[in-house]
Amino acid sequence: MAQHTLSVLVENSPGVLARVASLFSRRGYNIDSLAVGPTESPEISRITIVLNLEGHALDQVSAQLFKLVNVIGIQEMEDKNSHQRELLMVKVNSAGDNRSKIEAVVGKYRASIVSQAASSLTIEAIGSSAEIAALLGELSSFGIKELVQSGLIALENGDATLAERTLQETGLASSSTHSQTEDYQN
Amino acid sequence: MASEITGAQALVNALEDSGVDVMFGIPGGAILPAYDPIFDSKIRHILVRHEQGAGHAATGYAQVTGRVGVCIATSGPGATNLVTPIADAQMDSVPIVAITGQVPSAAIGTDAFQEADIRGITMPVTKHNYLITDPAQIPRAIAEAFYIASSGRPGPVLVDIAKDALQKMTSYNYPKKLNLLGYNPQIEPNSEAIRDAASLIAQSSKPIFYIGGGVIKANAAKELLVLAELVGAPVVTTLMARGAFPDSHSQHLGMPGMHGTVAAVTGLQKADLLITLGARFDDRVTGKLSTFAPNAKIIHADIDPAEIGKNRYADVPIIGDLGPIIKALIPAVKAEFAKNKADITSWWKQMNSLRQKYPLGYNEPSDGSLSPQYVIERIGEITGPDGIYVAGVGQHQMWASQFVKYEKPRTWLNSGGLGTMGYAVPAAMGAKVGAPDTPVWAIDGDGCFQMTNQELVTCALNDIPIKVAVINNESLGMVRQWQTLFYKERYSNTDLHSKRIPDFAKLAEAMGCVGLRCESKGDVDKIIKEANAINDAPVVVDFSVHRDAMVWPMVAAGTSNDDILIAKEMAPDWDSQEL
Numbered sequence: 054m055a056q057h058t059l060s061v062l063v064e065n066s067p068g069v070l071a072r073v074a075s076l077f078s079r080r081g082y083n084i085d086s087l088a089v090g091p092t093e094s095p096e097i098s099r100i101t102i103v104l105n106l107e108g109h110a111l112d113q114v115s116a117q118l119f120k121l122v123n124v125i126g127i128q129e130m131e132d133k134n135s136h137q138r139e140l141l142m143v144k145v146n147s148a149g150d151n152r153s154k155i156e157a158v159v160g161k162y163r164a165s166i167v168s169q170a171a172s173s174l175t176i177e178a179i180g181s182s183a184e185i186a187a188l189l190g191e192l193s194s195f196g197i198k199e200l201v202q203s204g205l206i207a208l209e210n211g212d213a214t215l216a217e218r219t220l221q222e223t224g225l226a227s228s229s230t231h232s233q234t235e236d237y238q239n
Numbered sequence: 240m241a242s243e244i245t246g247a248q249a250l251v252n253a254l255e256d257s258g259v260d261v262m263f264g265i266p267g268g269a270i271l272p273a274y275d276p277i278f279d280s281k282i283r284h285i286l287v288r289h290e291q292g293a294g295h296a297a298t299g300y301a302q303v304t305g306r307v308g309v310c311i312a313t314s315g316p317g318a319t320n321l322v323t324p325i326a327d328a329q330m331d332s333v334p335i336v337a338i339t340g341q342v343p344s345a346a347i348g349t350d351a352f353q354e355a356d357i358r359g360i361t362m363p364v365t366k367h368n369y370l371i372t373d374p375a376q377i378p379r380a381i382a383e384a385f386y387i388a389s390s391g392r393p394g395p396v397l398v399d400i401a402k403d404a405l406q407k408m409t410s411y412n413y414p415k416k417l418n419l420l421g422y423n424p425q426i427e428p429n430s431e432a433i434r435d436a437a438s439l440i441a442q443s444s445k446p447i448f449y450i451g452g453g454v455i456k457a458n459a460a461k462e463l464l465v466l467a468e469l470v471g472a473p474v475v476t477t478l479m480a481r482g483a484f485p486d487s488h489s490q491h492l493g494m495p496g497m498h499g500t501v502a503a504v505t506g507l508q509k510a511d512l513l514i515t516l517g518a519r520f521d522d523r524v525t526g527k528l529s530t531f532a533p534n535a536k537i538i539h540a541d542i543d544p545a546e547i548g549k550n551r552y553a554d555v556p557i558i559g560d561l562g563p564i565i566k567a568l569i570p571a572v573k574a575e576f577a578k579n580k581a582d583i584t585s586w587w588k589q590m591n592s593l594r595q596k597y598p599l600g601y602n603e604p605s606d607g608s609l610s611p612q613y614v615i616e617r618i619g620e621i622t623g624p625d626g627i628y629v630a631g632v633g634q635h636q637m638w639a640s641q642f643v644k645y646e647k648p649r650t651w652l653n654s655g656g657l658g659t660m661g662y663a664v665p666a667a668m669g670a671k672v673g674a675p676d677t678p679v680w681a682i683d684g685d686g687c688f689q690m691t692n693q694e695l696v697t698c699a700l701n702d703i704p705i706k707v708a709v710i711n712n713e714s715l716g717m718v719r720q721w722q723t724l725f726y727k728e729r730y731s732n733t734d735l736h737s738k739r740i741p742d743f744a745k746l747a748e749a750m751g752c753v754g755l756r757c758e759s760k761g762d763v764d765k766i767i768k769e770a771n772a773i774n775d776a777p778v779v780v781d782f783s784v785h786r787d788a789m790v791w792p793m794v795a796a797g798t799s800n801d802d803i804l805i806a807k808e809m810a811p812d813w814d815s816q817e818l
Contacts (some may be wrong), residue, residue, distance in 0.1 A: 120543070121421070
């Protein structure tokens with residue numbers, strides 16, 4: 054089992070998420086998590102996909118994704134060259150003397166308690182997939198009443214940006230009015 | 240400022256400005272606003288009898304002309320009837336644009352009358368698609384649709400337009416420049432890849448050209464002939480590439496694949512280098528993939544990067560348009576050959592021995608009934624290589640690929656990838672519209688013909704005189720063949736009784752065509768010539784043929800190409816071959 058994180062820049066147009074989801078579904082690629090959101094440009098959205106690529110080559114997945122007309126750029130985000138985070142909110146049973154123990158765990162993971170009720174604490178945590186999994190492992194002994202987790206998001210380290218890289222690769226960076234008029238008329 | 244026009248008028252103007260001269264369609268409620276300006280347009284609109292016919296006609300037109308085919312339908316069932324031809328065009332990389340009406344934008348999502356989410360439905364079977372609710376977006380969507388359909392790897396694009404967008408007023412501007420951030424097909428190949436390919440070609444002692452339909456799409460048949468003669472290697476043309484290289488050429492081994500020639504199938508298996516141009520290692524060509532061409536290195540040239548490595552690892556991938564690719568390969572190969580060139584004479588000796596020993600052929604039925612292969616062979620011989628041949632799907636399709644001799648690209652049309660029964664009659668109609676001065680023969684089966692023959696009415700009324708050979712074996716013949724071979728001759732639901740009902744000649748007459756019958760070998764030539772002489776009406780010939788004829792050779796589905804059979808339970812005599 055090989056897990057990969059792909060950052061995908063897409064045009065912010067209706068149906069684009071459905072196109073990506075439909076492609077993954079029909080080609081049999083397994084999505085572990087998905088996060089979609091706006092970017093620095095209002096015309097462009099960014100999808101971060103965590104994939105389990107058993108039996109499929111990453112190149113092939115990227116090439117199929119890139120065939121979608123609305124997909125502008127794709128980059129694999131690796132642990133060593135990017136910052137990757139998930140958001141967790143979890144409601145933990147705090148009955149009895151659990152509360153102080155939970156507070157200790159929360160402190161250890163730099164999480165925070167965002168809401169307190171008679172018999173539960175709601176905790177928010179931001180971390181890598183491994184940190185979130187470890188936190189959940191410790192909290193599970195108290196009894197988890199409810200949890201919600203975001204898809205992973207990732208950003209490349211350093212000065213480089215995916216948008217710049219993409220526009221350079223496709224030759225679009227030099228001209229904002231890139232012309233594709235050649236022979237498109239019937 | 241230019242005066243405002245309706246969205247419908249903007250649509251028709253944009254179609255005209257995109258160079259459309261003909262479209263196939265049927266009006267209905269949601270698309271009705273567009274049909275009013277169509278009434279005054281210079282675009283010829285051909286009113287078909289079923290939207291599926293419109294879609295395949297657009298495909299046939301596109302395949303013959305190389306231009307974008309256009310079909311148009313209303314919302315809901317009109318649009319869903321286009322799904323099969325759209326999926327067909329996607330599988331065979333045919334550039335078509337489908338225009339559909341959609342319910343008014345305020346009604347979208349309410350399960351309105353004749354509402355179907357055709358953009359959602361066609362997402363997996365189009366190259367791209369649009370839902371337009373703002374009339375100002377119509378010209379750009381149409382311009383982009385034509386550009387996307389016809390550039391890169393061609394394919395179908397659907398533009399779904401809400402009724403109110405057709406009715407509202409807008410100013411019209413046909414975009415002179417498109418700005419598609421995520422779409423920029425690579426045309427020119429990487430020069431390093433060209434050098435690597437040329438070097439492999441010069442080193443190979445068992446090279447073979449594996450030619451796919453991409454050569455025809457790229458209009459690169461002339462360049463291919465030059466390269467093939469320069470290299471001197473054997474050439475095979477897939478089902479989608481028949482006509483890309485002349486059948487009469489001495490280097491041509493025929494079609495590879497499930498029903499390919501022994502020489503073509505074995506040539507791929509035993510080669511040390513596959514020069515793959517515009518082909519996609521389809522399962523019908525490779526057989527069991529893990530045993531395909533086990534000793535071959537692969538040069539894979541394709542305009543679609545996603546085809547590289549999809550089914551088979553490519554040692555040298557070349558991404559780009561096959562025209563520039565082949566043009567670049569020619570001098571690169573010449574330069575390599577000046578340094579060294581491996582000897583391929585013993586390779587040719589093996590291939591020549593195979594094709595002499597195992598030519599395509601068939602046995603005449605022992606009961607004196609008509610042989611389907613003979614009928615198809617004679618249609619090809621009498622009509623000649625200038626004719627256009629359009630097949631349905633099944634046994635007759637394979638025989639039409641095997642026994643008609645193709646010399647030129649765009650003279651052989653069929654549904655290769657999707658395998659759409661019913662393709663032939665409407666695709667032949669579109670082909671004839673695209674090439675009105677060329678004889679167009681639909682070579683159809685009795686099963687296929689009964690799926691889409693209603694378009695003969697369209698042909699009769701619109702002066703589209705196609706010829707249809709119904710190869711009537713009163714069966715779903717290919718399915719019956721599989722039942723013979725793999726289901727102990729249990730013929731479950733493959734008997735169509737079509738020698739009894741319907742009477743194809745009478746049916747043809749009822750639809751305004753000339754209906755002819757042929758039951759004996761002695762009449763075949765006379766009736767084909769009679770059909771060829773009729774140019775003022777469509778002709779249907781009911782060829783009543785032997786039902787037990789089978790398509791050979793055959794590589795059974797899922798088995799290795801090494802297990803090719805030349806007849807039932809009969810493998811080639813490998814022991815006598817030095818391979």
